[in-house]
Amino acid sequence: MDMRTRINDAIKQAMKDKAATRLSTLRLVNAAIKDQDIAARMQDGDDGVGDAEVLAILSKMTKQRQESARAYEEGGRLDLAEREREEIEIIAEFLPRQLSEQEAEDAVREAVARTDAETIRDMGKVMADLKAQYGGQMDFGKVGAKVKLLLSGK
Structure with missing residues (x-):
C-alpha cells in the first residue's frame, strides 16, 4: 500500500x-x-x-x-x-524505523566504500547514495557531519 x-x-x-x-x-x-x-x-x-x-x-x-x-x-x-x-x-507512524547511531555510522562507511569516495569533494556522491538507500531512515543533517569527518581523514 x-x-x-x-x-x-x-x-x-x-x-x-x-x-x-x-x-x-x-x-x-x-x-x-x-x-x-x-x-x-x-x-x-x-x-x-x-x-x-x-x-x-x-x-x-x-x-x-x-x-x-x-x-x-x-x-x-x-x-x-x-x-x-x-x-x-x-x-x-508513517516513517520507516530510524537507524540507530551505530547503524548510521556503518551505513556511512558502506556508502563511502560503495562510491569510492576519497576526499571531501566526493561528499555529494556519498550523500546521494545514502539518500537513495536510507531515505527517511536517518537525519541527513547529522549524517552529513559524519561523512565530512570521515572524508576529511580525522
Whole structure:
C-alpha cells in the first residue's frame, strides 16, 4: 500500500474514532503532500509526488515540529510543546524505523566504500547514495557531519 493510501485510510479512521488531534495532524500532512503535488505538476507536468517525496515531506514536518517544541519549551509554553510532540508521534507512524547511531555510522562507511569516495569533494556522491538507500531512515543533517569527518581523514 502506498503512503498516500495509508495516510488517507488513517484520516478516515481518525474521523470514525473522533480523534481530533490525530485528524488535524493527518490533514496537515495531506495538505503538505497536495502542495507538493501542485508544485510538481507546475514544474514538470508530473502526476505528483511519489512515496520517496512523501517520506521527505514527513521527515521535514517532523523536524519542524521538533524545533517548535524546543522553542516552546524555552519560552515556557509546555502545553504547546506537548502538542508538537503528539504531532511528531502521529507523523512518525508513517516513517520507516530510524537507524540507530551505530547503524548510521556503518551505513556511512558502506556508502563511502560503495562510491569510492576519497576526499571531501566526493561528499555529494556519498550523500546521494545514502539518500537513495536510507531515505527517511536517518537525519541527513547529522549524517552529513559524519561523512565530512570521515572524508576529511580525522
